[in-house]
Structures are given as structure tokens and as C-alpha cells.
Amino acid sequence: MSTRSVLSDRTWLAGGLRRGLALGAAGLLIASFLTVCFHVTDVAGGSDRLVLFVVASLVAATLLARFLPAVLALVIAAALFAVGLWSYVLAVPNGELLLRSLGAVRADVLALLTGLSILQITEAGIWAAGFAPAPVFLTWYFALRRRYVAAAVVGGAALGFFVLTSDAGVLVVLAGVAGAAGVVGFGELERYEGRSGHAEVLVIVLAAMIVLAPLVSIVPGGASDPLVPSGGGAGGASTVEGSLLAAGDRVGIQGSISLSPEVRFTVESNNGSYWRAAAYDRYTGGSWVRTGDTRPYDGSIAGPPGNTTTIEQTFTAETSIGVMPAAWKPTQVSGEPADDASVTNLDGLQPGNAFESGDSYSVVSQQPTATPDELRTAGQNYSEDLLERYTNLPGSTPDRVERRTDRITANADNPYDTARTVERWLERTKGYSLNVSRPDGNIADAFLFEMEQGYCVYFATTMVTMLRTQDIPARFVTGYTEGQRVAEDEWVVRGLDSHAWVEVYFPDTGWVRFDPTPGGPRTATEDTSLEDARANNATNVDTSGSAEGEWTPTPTATPIGGENDSEAADAADGQRGLQGLAEDGATSVNGTITPPPVAQSGASAATNGTPGNASGSGPSLPSPTREQWAFGLVAFVGLAAGVRRSDAAERTYRELWLRYLPDDSPAAEVEAAFERLEYLLEQRYRARRSGETPREYLAAVGADDRAARVGELFEHARYAGSATHAEADEAAELIADLVRERTPILGRFRRS
Incomplete structure (x- = not known):
């Protein structure tokens, strides 16, 4: 060729x-x-x-x-x-x-x-x-x-x-x-x-x-670093409040997070409630999104179907805040903020501008009053639009979530008992902690099978996901719990009262609240945060009267209203939950639930403060994320191209090749030594020309006595066809000496 x-x-x-x-x-x-x-x-x-x-x-x-x-x-x-x-x-x-x-x-x-x-x-x-x-x-x-x-x-x-x-x-x-x-x-x-x-x-x-x-950030004001932060001062994104209530139309699920003890607003109301701020219908596997448009508030909002009780509230901002909480379901808003307020597609209120300290507005809410028995018999006559919107899950949701939910709720024969069983199962088998590592992949799946602890976002996300696998319409809701009651009709609400919970839809009743987050541990964590803030003389953690402790009313029976169950209903629901848990591998002793074994990674266990595994072995190293693997692969490809481009690999090989002669016959070792001599001389002078004998080449470049001696040994080995071990060792020692000192030695080579 x-x-x-x-x-x-x-x-x-x-x-x-x-x-x-x-x-x-x-x-x-x-x-x-x-x-x-x-x-x-x-x-x-x-x-x-x-x-x-x-x-x-x-x-x-x-x-x-x-x-x-x-x-x-x-x-x-x-x-x-x-x-x-x-x-x-x-x-x-x-x-x-x-x-x-x-x-x-x-x-x-x-x-x-x-x-x-x-x-x-x-x-x-x-x-x-x-x-x-x-x-x-x-x-x-x-x-x-x-x-x-x-x-x-x-x-x-x-x-x-x-x-x-x-x-x-x-x-x-x-x-x-x-x-x-x-x-x-x-x-x-x-x-x-x-x-x-x-x-x-x-x-x-x-x-x-x-x-x-x-x-390097080259785009100011990007999604990860907005020029104008949302939320109107409702705490940083590293707090529960900031992550839930300053997130706008999308709520991301974070890892470890903190609480803000600062007062946000006070509420005068004829009844305490969860102060709902926003709801989200679309679950992405790692976040929540609210779909649909907002519309201007036009003076009234349709109330829920069925029997309701009226709750009248007046909210007064104690700091800058960008949300407009209200008890569910708000039907009327009054005050100056009502003029530019809007209503989301999920009937939540949004202010036109962030509230400043002293701003106030009033809300009338119609809260459902259905009893547990009424909710059990509500049926499942859902519209197609409702099912499509509130039972949809990502196609990548693992099937094991549905299988686990099927086992937990095996004894529930209606949506209400199913919801109560899931709520109790999560509340009693998962611990509460603000110190968690955000898992990769589907959050609900990870919390259900790989984590032992989490906070409200994890509990609510998992409950909504589990219910949707059962074709029960459910959605993710954010807002504030009641807060500290300082008088019969007044509550002080702080940043640490921010919360996430679940709403489940029932025909002829509407949306009813469920809260799977363990109340005792959550309240204890909030109390500790407030006590520490007071001990450190932090500002804006109290209003007039709030430092004196909780106001306690005389106990009275309260209808469910989607808010509180009677003791009998609690006991009945708890028994149903225990039956479902028993089938799922949990055990019950005197009403206390011991959860089934949870397969947990070392990283998750370390974060949650629990042993990584039962055998007592040390914690495992955290595994790289997909993004880290991808960046590592790109870096490796770039490094490989750089090494190839810079001839670094070739030079490294040559340095090793110069220093190590093959273990072969004496003649072959002498020839290998002469090859290395030629390479050294080529680097210093020139390559041996075609037809030029070794002796002529060495004379032409003016090699010293050591190089000449290697040439003599090579000629003898090549033309005589043999060499002794002593000659091979001599050639190797001479080459090693030249390689070790090649810069000064080659500098002494003489030209003829």
C-alpha cells in the first residue's frame, strides 16, 4: 500500500x-x-x-x-x-x-x-x-x-x-x-x-x-440566587418557615433545617385552628408544585359543601411577611389588603404586597364539621378531574410504595379509615428530627423505606403519596399551627409554628385536614428553640403577654370539624391503625407500636443519630450523587485528554522505561541498554540516521567513554550473537548512571 x-x-x-x-x-x-x-x-x-x-x-x-x-x-x-x-x-x-x-x-x-x-x-x-x-x-x-x-x-x-x-x-x-x-x-x-x-x-x-x-455564578438573579427574595422576610430558606412559606408556587424538599422563634403575627379568633397559607397538588418526586392560575379576590369565595362552623379571624402582622394565612376554608376577606388580594386555583389567599408590621386583615372561614362516622360513609364519588389532579404520581414512583400501603391499610374499608391508618402509622413508626440528609430520588419512597426520622415536610409528602396509591384524593398543605394561646381569643404565631400537613377530599364535605407528624416531639423541639432564644435575649420572640406562658381554657368537648376527634373516635381509629400495622410487620404491646425493621443506609443512620446497622459496624461513607458521578466522569475525560495532549503519559512511560531493563538473556539486556542510550542521545542531540552504524553515531555526537563502552558491548552482542551476564550487568549499570545523571553527563558529551 x-x-x-x-x-x-x-x-x-x-x-x-x-x-x-x-x-x-x-x-x-x-x-x-x-x-x-x-x-x-x-x-x-x-x-x-x-x-x-x-x-x-x-x-x-x-x-x-x-x-x-x-x-x-x-x-x-x-x-x-x-x-x-x-x-x-x-x-x-x-x-x-x-x-x-x-x-x-x-x-x-x-x-x-x-x-x-x-x-x-x-x-x-x-x-x-x-x-x-x-x-x-x-x-x-x-x-x-x-x-x-x-x-x-x-x-x-x-x-x-x-x-x-x-x-x-x-x-x-x-x-x-x-x-x-x-x-x-x-x-x-x-x-x-x-x-x-x-x-x-x-x-x-x-x-x-x-x-x-x-x-462561579455568572447569572445574577437566577433561580438559586434570586435578586429579590420572596416571602417578605419570613425566615431564610434554611428554616422550616423559609422553605415552606417563602417558596411561592413551588416547595422544594430540603435536608437539615432550623426553626425561627421570631413572632410573625397575632390572631384574634373565636376558635383556634391551623392557619393555612398554601396548598400544592403536583408532586414531582422531590418537590411540590401548585398548578393553575390565580384570580383576583372579588368579594367572596365559595364555601365547602355540607355542614360547617364559622370561624372569624383578624390577623395582625408583627414583622414583614409575604403570606396571607387563614383557617380553612376562607370565604370572605376584609380590610385594606383585601383590595389587591388574589385567590389561588386551590382556594388559598395571596396578598398583593408583603405585609409590614401593624398591617391587619380579617377573614371569615367556613370549616367542615363532619363527624368520623359521616366521613366513613362519605363514599368515593369523585369527579374525573379531581381524581386526575389529586391522585397523580410521577411514573417513576417505585411500586413498593403502593405495596407497603396496601399492607398497612389492609383492614381499612373506606377512605377515612385508610387516611387515619396511614396518619397513625407514620406518626407512631417514624421519629421527628430537623437534622436529616435529603435523600436522592423519590422523597416519599426514601422516607418510607430508608429513613427513620424526618420533619413535617417528609411526613406530609409521604402520607399524600401513600394515599394517592390508593386512589384517594390528597394534597400537600403549608401554613402555621395555632401558635401560643395568650388569651381566650388570641394566639401568637412564630416562625417555628410553620408546618406542613395533608388535606384529604371527601364528597359532600370537601377537604379535611390530617397531620401525620408526631405532635409531642415537634412541640418539644419548638419549645426548646423558643427557650434558647429567650435565654440568649433574642429580639422579637415575644409580644405583650406571650412570655407568661400558655393560656389554658376549661376543657370542653369539641366536634371533629375536620380538626379534632372525640376520644372514642380516636380509640377506634387507633385500633384500626394497630391492626393494619400488625399485618405490616409491626408489633403492639399495650397500645405501643414497635415499627418493623427499616433498611437504612449508613449515611441516613448517622444523620438521624441512630446506629448504621444492627451488627455494630462503623458508619459507611456517603455514596456520591448522580450529579457528582457525572461531574467526576466529565473531569476524568478532560483530564485524560489533557494528559494525552501534554504527552504526560508518554513521558511517564519513557521515564519508567529508561529505569527498568527487561529480565531476559544477556544479549537481549545489552541491546535494551543500547536502545535506552540511543533515546538519551536523541533527546540531547539527534536520532541515529538510516544506515549509520552505532560506532559512527556515537562518534558523531561525541558521546563520552561510558556511552562508547555501551556501544562496544552492543556491537559484540549484536554481531557476535552472544553476551555474558557480566557484560549485561555492566551495560545496565552504565545506563543507570547515565539516566541518573543524564543532564550533566550529556552536557559533557563531546563532538568530534
């Missing part, structure tokens, strides 16, 4: 490699924005439809790229986008009314461009499946047509849209940026036949971009 043919083959292979890298980068770019789409459909439904659309788009682009002009490709992409948008139009509420639907779509698009998460759209799964085909088709088409810049622009625009909606995480964005840069970089190298070294430099740069970018 001629030299020209060999070079041609190598050039073809190098070009193919660069093109493969360019297409691989295009695939990475497409995968980055598809990751968001698949997450949305996993949460909201429609993953099968999305897979079908994506595969069809990739196949179509691959088949048409050979002959389809770019103009027609743009037309096809526009058609795909229009069809996807129309499918969403037909799916939105009142979708059959065209004008109203288009108005809703236009509002959604504008909201998305200003930061609304896609998961807040009611039909988010249909939206994601309709959005994906157009950018997938066009990005892959342009990449196959070698229009790499156009491919990067289309894919980057799709990813940029998800950045605006805050649905793209850091790792997804970095992967997409690296993909876009790789498409252009490797594509241009392929088009202009760049050298392999250029590709290595590009790999190093892309790896550095991904690894170093999280260390």
Missing part, C-alpha cells in the same frame, strides 16, 4: 472521528432539553407519547436530511410545533372554546417566558410532548446536514427556554452548553480538516467549562 493511500485512509478516519464527535455533541444538546421534557411527562403523565414523538422526529430527520432543503425542513418543524401547540389548546380547561383556549395558551406562554415552571401548567405533560418534536427534528437535521452552527442555535434556543422557565437544572444546562459548543467546535474541525490535537484541546475546554462553571 502506498504512503499516499495510507495517509488518505488516516485522513478519512480522522474526519469520521471528528464528525462522530460533532454528532455526539448534537445528541448531548438534544438530550439536555429532552431531559426536562421527560421529567415533566414523568410527573404529569405522557412519557409514552413523548418517546413516540421523539423517535419519529429523529427517524424523519435522518431520512430527510439527505435530500430535503433547509427551507422545507423549517416548514416541517413549524408544522410540528403548530400541531403540538394545538394539542395543548384542546387539552386546556374549556379547550373546546377556541378563543378562550388561545387566550389561556397566550397567557401560559408569556408566563413561561417570565419564569413560570412548566410543571405549574395544568396539562404540562401534553405541553412537553407537543413542544419536543420540532427542536429535536430541526437540531438533528442541521447536524446531519453539517450545518453545525444552525444545529447549535436551535438546540440552544430550546434549552434556553427551559432556563427561562427555571425547569433546567445546573447539570442539564452545563451538559447542553457543552453539547452546543461541541457541535460547533467538532463540526468546524470536521469541515476544515483540523488536526487531532485540536479536538483534544476542545475536549479539555468543554470539560473545564462543565467542571468550573458551578464554582
Whole structure:
């Protein structure tokens, strides 16, 4: 084969490699924005439809790229986008009314461009499946047509849209940026036949971009670092209050967290209650999202069905606060804040502006008064919309959650007893702690099977998930507990009273509250936090009269009202819960529940202050997260490319090769010694020319006596065909000496 043919083959292979890298980068770019789409459909439904659309788009682009002009490709992409948008139009509420639907779509698009998460759209799964085909088709088409810049622009625009909606995480964005840069970089190298070294430099740069970018914040006001914090001073995100009530339309689930003892507001009311602030209907596996729009408060809100009792409340802010709590279910709001208040799709109140100290408003609430027996016979006549919205779970939710719930609630034959059994099981088998490590994956699954302790967010999230596996409508709710009662009709509510609980829907009654968080340990933790704050003379932890302790009324019987059970109902519900627990492996002695063994990781056990395992072995090291594995892999690839580019591996090999001769026959060892001598001389002077004998070469470069002696030994071994062990040892010692002192020794080599 001629030299020209060999070079041609190598050039073809190098070009193919660069093109493969360019297409691989295009695939990475497409995968980055598809990751968001698949997450949305996993949460909201429609993953099968999305897979079908994506595969069809990739196949179509691959088949048409050979002959389809770019103009027609743009037309096809526009058609795909229009069809996807129309499918969403037909799916939105009142979708059959065209004008109203288009108005809703236009509002959604504008909201998305200003930061609304896609998961807040009611039909988010249909939206994601309709959005994906157009950018997938066009990005892959342009990449196959070698229009790499156009491919990067289309894919980057799709990813940029998800950045605006805050649905793209850091790792997804970095992967997409690296993909876009790789498409252009490797594509241009392929088009202009760049050298392999250029590709290595590009790999190093892309790896550095991904690894170093999280260390530097270049976008002020991003989702992780907002320029204007929400919540109106309701505590930092590291507190329970900040994580729940300053989160807006989305509540993330955190790890270890603290309490704020500062007073937030006082309440004058004819009855104590949980002061509800917000509800969330969509569970993502790691957070809660409220879907639907808000509407201006127009003077009244519809009350719940069935019998109710009236609760009148007046809230007075004691500090800046950005939420508008009220007892469930608020029907009327009065006072100046009512003029610009709004109502969420889940009938929660939102202020137009954050309250400042002294601001006040009044609320009239109609609270359901159904008894346990009435709730047991409420039936399951749920509407399809209600079931679809409040029983939906991510498709990735492990099946073992449903199986465990089935066992726990085996003896419950109606939604109320099922809810009470789950509530009691969580309350009695899980411990309360603010010091936990946030698990990876589905939070409810991890809390159910891998954790022994948690706080209200974990309890409420898990209960809602368990109930939804039983097709019982349930949702996640945040707000404040009653707080400290300082008079017959007055309560002081602090940041540490922030809480999360569960609401379950019952026909002809509406939403009823359940609280699976252990009340005793939670109250003890809150009391300790308040006592410490008082001992340290912290400010704004008391109002007039609150330092004197709790005001205690004369005990009276209270109807359930969705709030308190009678003692008989508690006992009956508790017995049902014990029966379900017994079937799930728990034991009961005199009414005290001992939970079944829980498989717990060493990291979780260490966090919760419990032994990592029963055998008494030491705690295991925390396992890396998926993001850490991904960053580690990228760093390794970049490091490998850097090592290759810098010839560090070759130099390291040569240093070891110089110092270690093979253990072989004496003649072979002498020849190996001369090879190393040639390498040393080549580094210092030049390589031995073709046809130049060893003796001529050594004379030409002016080698010293040691080098000349190695040459003599080599000639004898080569031409005589043999060498002694003594000659081999001598050659090895001379080479070792030259290697050890090669810089000064080679400097003394003389030229003839």
C-alpha cells in the first residue's frame, strides 16, 4: 500500500472521528432539553407519547436530511410545533372554546417566558410532548446536514427556554452548553480538516467549562440566587418557615433545617385552628408544585359543601411577611389588603404586597364539621378531574410504595379509615428530627423505606403519596399551627409554628385536614428553640403577654370539624391503625407500636443519630450523587485528554522505561541498554540516521567513554550473537548512571 493511500485512509478516519464527535455533541444538546421534557411527562403523565414523538422526529430527520432543503425542513418543524401547540389548546380547561383556549395558551406562554415552571401548567405533560418534536427534528437535521452552527442555535434556543422557565437544572444546562459548543467546535474541525490535537484541546475546554462553571455564578438573579427574595422576610430558606412559606408556587424538599422563634403575627379568633397559607397538588418526586392560575379576590369565595362552623379571624402582622394565612376554608376577606388580594386555583389567599408590621386583615372561614362516622360513609364519588389532579404520581414512583400501603391499610374499608391508618402509622413508626440528609430520588419512597426520622415536610409528602396509591384524593398543605394561646381569643404565631400537613377530599364535605407528624416531639423541639432564644435575649420572640406562658381554657368537648376527634373516635381509629400495622410487620404491646425493621443506609443512620446497622459496624461513607458521578466522569475525560495532549503519559512511560531493563538473556539486556542510550542521545542531540552504524553515531555526537563502552558491548552482542551476564550487568549499570545523571553527563558529551 502506498504512503499516499495510507495517509488518505488516516485522513478519512480522522474526519469520521471528528464528525462522530460533532454528532455526539448534537445528541448531548438534544438530550439536555429532552431531559426536562421527560421529567415533566414523568410527573404529569405522557412519557409514552413523548418517546413516540421523539423517535419519529429523529427517524424523519435522518431520512430527510439527505435530500430535503433547509427551507422545507423549517416548514416541517413549524408544522410540528403548530400541531403540538394545538394539542395543548384542546387539552386546556374549556379547550373546546377556541378563543378562550388561545387566550389561556397566550397567557401560559408569556408566563413561561417570565419564569413560570412548566410543571405549574395544568396539562404540562401534553405541553412537553407537543413542544419536543420540532427542536429535536430541526437540531438533528442541521447536524446531519453539517450545518453545525444552525444545529447549535436551535438546540440552544430550546434549552434556553427551559432556563427561562427555571425547569433546567445546573447539570442539564452545563451538559447542553457543552453539547452546543461541541457541535460547533467538532463540526468546524470536521469541515476544515483540523488536526487531532485540536479536538483534544476542545475536549479539555468543554470539560473545564462543565467542571468550573458551578464554582462561579455568572447569572445574577437566577433561580438559586434570586435578586429579590420572596416571602417578605419570613425566615431564610434554611428554616422550616423559609422553605415552606417563602417558596411561592413551588416547595422544594430540603435536608437539615432550623426553626425561627421570631413572632410573625397575632390572631384574634373565636376558635383556634391551623392557619393555612398554601396548598400544592403536583408532586414531582422531590418537590411540590401548585398548578393553575390565580384570580383576583372579588368579594367572596365559595364555601365547602355540607355542614360547617364559622370561624372569624383578624390577623395582625408583627414583622414583614409575604403570606396571607387563614383557617380553612376562607370565604370572605376584609380590610385594606383585601383590595389587591388574589385567590389561588386551590382556594388559598395571596396578598398583593408583603405585609409590614401593624398591617391587619380579617377573614371569615367556613370549616367542615363532619363527624368520623359521616366521613366513613362519605363514599368515593369523585369527579374525573379531581381524581386526575389529586391522585397523580410521577411514573417513576417505585411500586413498593403502593405495596407497603396496601399492607398497612389492609383492614381499612373506606377512605377515612385508610387516611387515619396511614396518619397513625407514620406518626407512631417514624421519629421527628430537623437534622436529616435529603435523600436522592423519590422523597416519599426514601422516607418510607430508608429513613427513620424526618420533619413535617417528609411526613406530609409521604402520607399524600401513600394515599394517592390508593386512589384517594390528597394534597400537600403549608401554613402555621395555632401558635401560643395568650388569651381566650388570641394566639401568637412564630416562625417555628410553620408546618406542613395533608388535606384529604371527601364528597359532600370537601377537604379535611390530617397531620401525620408526631405532635409531642415537634412541640418539644419548638419549645426548646423558643427557650434558647429567650435565654440568649433574642429580639422579637415575644409580644405583650406571650412570655407568661400558655393560656389554658376549661376543657370542653369539641366536634371533629375536620380538626379534632372525640376520644372514642380516636380509640377506634387507633385500633384500626394497630391492626393494619400488625399485618405490616409491626408489633403492639399495650397500645405501643414497635415499627418493623427499616433498611437504612449508613449515611441516613448517622444523620438521624441512630446506629448504621444492627451488627455494630462503623458508619459507611456517603455514596456520591448522580450529579457528582457525572461531574467526576466529565473531569476524568478532560483530564485524560489533557494528559494525552501534554504527552504526560508518554513521558511517564519513557521515564519508567529508561529505569527498568527487561529480565531476559544477556544479549537481549545489552541491546535494551543500547536502545535506552540511543533515546538519551536523541533527546540531547539527534536520532541515529538510516544506515549509520552505532560506532559512527556515537562518534558523531561525541558521546563520552561510558556511552562508547555501551556501544562496544552492543556491537559484540549484536554481531557476535552472544553476551555474558557480566557484560549485561555492566551495560545496565552504565545506563543507570547515565539516566541518573543524564543532564550533566550529556552536557559533557563531546563532538568530534
